[in-house]
Amino acid sequence: MTINTMAKGGWQREQTICFRKMEKMIVAMQDPDMGMKLRNQRLLITVIPHAMTGHDIIIWLIHKYSVCEEEALHLGGMLVKYGYIYPLKEPRSLVLQPDESPYRFQTPYFWTSTRWPASELDYAIYLAKKNIRKQGELMEYEKERYSLLHKKINHTWDFVVMQAREQLRASKQRRKADRIVLECQEQAYWLINRPPPGVHNMLDVGLERQNNFNLRATLNSDFYKNEIEVHRRALGRNRVKSSICLEGFLKYSEQYQNHDPIMQGCLPSNPWISDDTAHWTMNTEMVPVPTRLRVERWSFSFMELLNDAMGRQEFMLYLEKEFSAENLYFWQACEEIRHGESSKIVEKVEEVYKNFLAPGAARWVNIDSKTMDKTLEGIKQPHRFVLDDAQMHIYFLMKKDSYPRYLKSDLYKNMLAKAIVPQETKKSVFPFMRRQRHSSPSPAQAVAQATEEEGRHKGAG
Amino acid sequence: SCDFAAFTFGQKYMRSPLSPEMATQEVPLNETLAHLKTESETLKLKLEEERAKLHDVELHQVAEKVEGLGQFVMKTRRTLKGHGNKVLCMDWCKDKRRIVSSSQDGKVIVWDAFTTNKEHAVTMPCTWVMACAYAPSGCAVACGGLDNKCSVYPLSLDKNENLAAKKKSVAMHTNYLSACSFTNSDMQILTSSGDGTCALWDVESGQLLQSFHGHAADVLCLDLAPSETGNTFVSGGCDKKANVWDMRSGQCIQSFETHESDINSVRYYPSGDAFASGSDDATCRLYDLRADREVAIYSKESIIFGVSSVDFSLSGRLLFGGYNDYTINVWDVLKGTRVSILFGHENRVSTLRVSPDGTAFCTGSWDHTLRVWILMC
Numbered sequence: 001m002t003i004n005t006m007a008k009g010g011w012q013r014e015q016t017i018c019f020r021k022m023e024k025m026i027v028a029m030q031d032p033d034m035g036m037k038l039r040n041q042r043l044l045i046t047v048i049p050h051a052m053t054g055h056d057i058i059i060w061l062i063h064k065y066s067v068c069e070e071e072a073l074h075l076g077g078m079l080v081k082y083g084y085i086y087p088l089k090e091p092r093s094l095v096l097q098p099d100e101s102p103y104r105f106q107t108p109y110f111w112t113s114t115r116w117p118a119s120e121l122d123y124a125i126y127l128a129k130k131n132i133r134k135q136g137e138l139m140e141y142e143k144e145r146y147s148l149l150h151k152k153i154n155h156t157w158d159f160v161v162m163q164a165r166e167q168l169r170a171s172k173q174r175r176k177a178d179r180i181v182l183e184c185q186e187q188a189y190w191l192i193n194r195p196p197p198g199v200h201n202m203l204d205v206g207l208e209r210q211n212n213f214n215l216r217a218t219l220n221s222d223f224y225k226n227e228i229e230v231h232r233r234a235l236g237r238n239r240v241k242s243s244i245c246l247e248g249f250l251k252y253s254e255q256y257q258n259h260d261p262i263m264q265g266c267l268p269s270n271p272w273i274s275d276d277t278a279h280w281t282m283n284t285e286m287v288p289v290p291t292r293l294r295v296e297r298w299s300f301s302f303m304e305l306l307n308d309a310m311g312r313q314e315f316m317l318y319l320e321k322e323f324s325a326e327n328l329y330f331w332q333a334c335e336e337i338r339h340g341e342s343s344k345i346v347e348k349v350e351e352v353y354k355n356f357l358a359p360g361a362a363r364w365v366n367i368d369s370k371t372m373d374k375t376l377e378g379i380k381q382p383h384r385f386v387l388d389d390a391q392m393h394i395y396f397l398m399k400k401d402s403y404p405r406y407l408k409s410d411l412y413k414n415m416l417a418k419a420i421v422p423q424e425t426k427k428s429v430f431p432f433m434r435r436q437r438h439s440s441p442s443p444a445q446a447v448a449q450a451t452e453e454e455g456r457h458k459g460a461g
Numbered sequence: 462s463c464d465f466a467a468f469t470f471g472q473k474y475m476r477s478p479l480s481p482e483m484a485t486q487e488v489p490l491n492e493t494l495a496h497l498k499t500e501s502e503t504l505k506l507k508l509e510e511e512r513a514k515l516h517d518v519e520l521h522q523v524a525e526k527v528e529g530l531g532q533f534v535m536k537t538r539r540t541l542k543g544h545g546n547k548v549l550c551m552d553w554c555k556d557k558r559r560i561v562s563s564s565q566d567g568k569v570i571v572w573d574a575f576t577t578n579k580e581h582a583v584t585m586p587c588t589w590v591m592a593c594a595y596a597p598s599g600c601a602v603a604c605g606g607l608d609n610k611c612s613v614y615p616l617s618l619d620k621n622e623n624l625a626a627k628k629k630s631v632a633m634h635t636n637y638l639s640a641c642s643f644t645n646s647d648m649q650i651l652t653s654s655g656d657g658t659c660a661l662w663d664v665e666s667g668q669l670l671q672s673f674h675g676h677a678a679d680v681l682c683l684d685l686a687p688s689e690t691g692n693t694f695v696s697g698g699c700d701k702k703a704n705v706w707d708m709r710s711g712q713c714i715q716s717f718e719t720h721e722s723d724i725n726s727v728r729y730y731p732s733g734d735a736f737a738s739g740s741d742d743a744t745c746r747l748y749d750l751r752a753d754r755e756v757a758i759y760s761k762e763s764i765i766f767g768v769s770s771v772d773f774s775l776s777g778r779l780l781f782g783g784y785n786d787y788t789i790n791v792w793d794v795l796k797g798t799r800v801s802i803l804f805g806h807e808n809r810v811s812t813l814r815v816s817p818d819g820t821a822f823c824t825g826s827w828d829h830t831l832r833v834w835i836l837m838c
Contacts, residue, residue, distance in 0.1 A: 224501045226675060235511060245751045249524075253776050262836050263774060263779065272820055384670070443600060
């Protein structure tokens with residue numbers, strides 16, 4: 001399977017966007033009023049006009065985009081890496097130095113976007129020029145590529161050499177300063193479009209997204225009919241005013257702020273910082289005594305309570321007391337059908353009917369007659385979602401009735417009262433002394449052991 | 462005249478299903494198709510109008526009363542080295558410390574990120590493994606890419622056993638696999654593909670349970686909704702659309718098209734009432750599902766490279782974005798401001814996930830490494 005990492009005949013969408021944005025930046029940098037102040041730069045015995053220092057570039061970026069120095073250095077560095085600005089002092093190193101090192105804007109003629117894609121022929125001519133101009137000027141990797149190209153486009157080699165000679169002759173007639181500049185510009189262009197081995201290929205965008213070839217096939221009348229359906233349904237949707245919805249974000253962030261370790265830290269310490277796994281040990285699925293934050297979270301929403309194995313266990317205890325535990329058992333059984341293997345659906349639905357829905361069932365659930373009728377009819381041809389309506393009915397029943405009462409109950413209040421608030425681990429006096437990081441048993445191991453033990457018991461019994 | 466009659470007769474004929482002879486003739490733009498396209502676009506405009514009517518305030522305005530966030534100093538606490546090529550995807554295990562990662566050279570590695578030990582390694586029969594996911598039980602991983610499939614590997618405890626031996630082929634697409642995710646159990650997997658579709662599969666049998674059609678181009682990402690009824694997911698694609706789907710019916714229930722380029726990543730806000738997206742247009746956006754519209758854009762003039770992946774901190778106050786310019790930008794979701802920029806990777810950040818308990822986040826990069834980041838107090 002061949003992969004096109006360079007677009008064949010079409011410019012990559014992603015590259016186009018970035019290049020356009022960088023070019024806009026470059027144009028702004030050269031604005032006569034708000035752009036950078038350019039000056040002459042001495043390079044050995046030649047004076048190069050319209051140059052700027054690395055420092056200048058960074059200062060300009062800091063002011064223009066209100067960013068810090070590190071970010072300006074990074075952003076400027078990208079402009080250099082993509083060849084919009086090239087260094088005069090160390091031309092082969094496309095790096096932005098935050099000092100007095102001189103740089104120049106690349107001429108649009110040599111922007112990668114202008115001359116896309118870089119042609120093999122042009123590269124051959126460039127290497128030929130270098131070779132002719134100064135014997136031994138080609139680097140090792142350039143020599144290899146030169147001979148490869150020689151083999152590959154042998155039939156046009158005369159043309160290549162002729163062009164190279166012609167370009168060299170023309171350049172001899174230029175002023176020395178112009179000649180140096182042109183050589184620098186051209187070199188910068190090729191460093192990006194044919195990077196040396198081991199250097200980032202800045203033009204690598206990974207796997208080509210071939211969505212264009214799909215387009216003609218999929219944009220048929222069926223596609224648009226589908227779109228029309230989607231839009232019609234969307235138009236019929238109930239929408240909520242922004243002012244109401246957006247308050248929800250504020251409430252949620254506020255409620256969960258203390259529970260967000262990245263924002264507020266965690267107790268006794270963040271394992272990633274302290275190398276102490278106590279925080280994880282205290283918060284495993286089943287612990288003798290849960291932490292206070294954890295128990296608090298059960299009161300945030302019914303879903304939080306059910307998603308926590310301990311919370312669910314506690315809630316079950318409460319429901320047992322209220323003689324309505326069958327609701328939670330039913331809900332769990334429905335979950336297992338929804339998320340379980342396809343092959344087990346029929347038998348599981350059978351089980352649910354026997355235990356929860358059949359008249360006189362041991363854990364009969366109280367569903368309204370309409371839903372019950374619909375469900376009983378549906379389970380004659382069981383499928384994954386056949387119990388959805390019934391499950392939802394029971395879920396909302398628990399949520400609106402049992403859940404709020406649970407939160408007011410002694411059971412919950414006691415749990416909250418005796419919950420642990422871990423002591424914050426004092427920061428180590430010697431922060432550079434690293435604790436040993438202990439490994440933990442893989443979840444895969446835990447399950448295997450459980451099934452092993454199960455097997456042994458079954459064998460014994 | 463004769464010719465005119467023949468012409469009008471021809472036109473009328475073209476409205477009916479093409480007969481075999483007609484198919485070989487030159488047909489001008491199919492009137493039915495053009496008509497449908499116009500109707501679709503008119504409805505889309507009307508939808509935007511309706512959505513705009515209820516938009517009476519911006520998120521950052523509502524958030525004016527909220528306290529601003531201070532300086533965030535985040536550092537790398539673990540660097541995982543071992544991949545020989547670009548890291549393309551990663552996922553956390555529910556145990557909050559293990560991760561699975563996949564790369565361009567076909568390697569899938571399971572790490573204990575806490576100790577940085579490699580625990581398992583698989584070599585896929587294809588390159589560009591763009592998708593990988595950890596099973597909820599922690600006993601298996603799923604992955605796929607250029608092989609157009611999604612395969613499940615049970616994690617063997619025997620170090621000498623070849624994981625590839627127990628491999629199970631689950632999903633089959635007609636183009637590359639871009640993302641995969643287990644649903645609430647190890648038994649079902651949701652996939653997205655370059656073939657423009659998403660699909661839900663039964664792991665045990667490999668059976669296709671539901672397919673999702675509606676994207677006009679490659680689908681690049683997906684995320685499952687953490688909702689009470691747990692039946693929806695969102696996908697993003699090269700058609701610049703983010704679609705919300707009903708897993709039971711296969712229908713697209715909501716669609717958003719405000720990005721200016723490919724959507725590389727989608728992630729639900731923790732409450733499930735909204736989701737964020739990251740795109741090649743260098744912006745992250747927040748879409749509220751109840752308001753049925755985009756409610757925030759996270760962008761800056763100095764950020765010009767695409768976003769490859771996004772995720773929320775546990776409280777949803779922070780949005781982390783991994784970018785193609787090697788950086789991570791941290792956004793204040795409510796105020797819309799950029800709180801921090803993180804440097805460290807030496808090539809594109811291709812994947813980013815916050816850990817299950819929110820204590821850290823992990824990034825994978827084209828520089829062959831993964832990093833675990835935390836906030837230094």
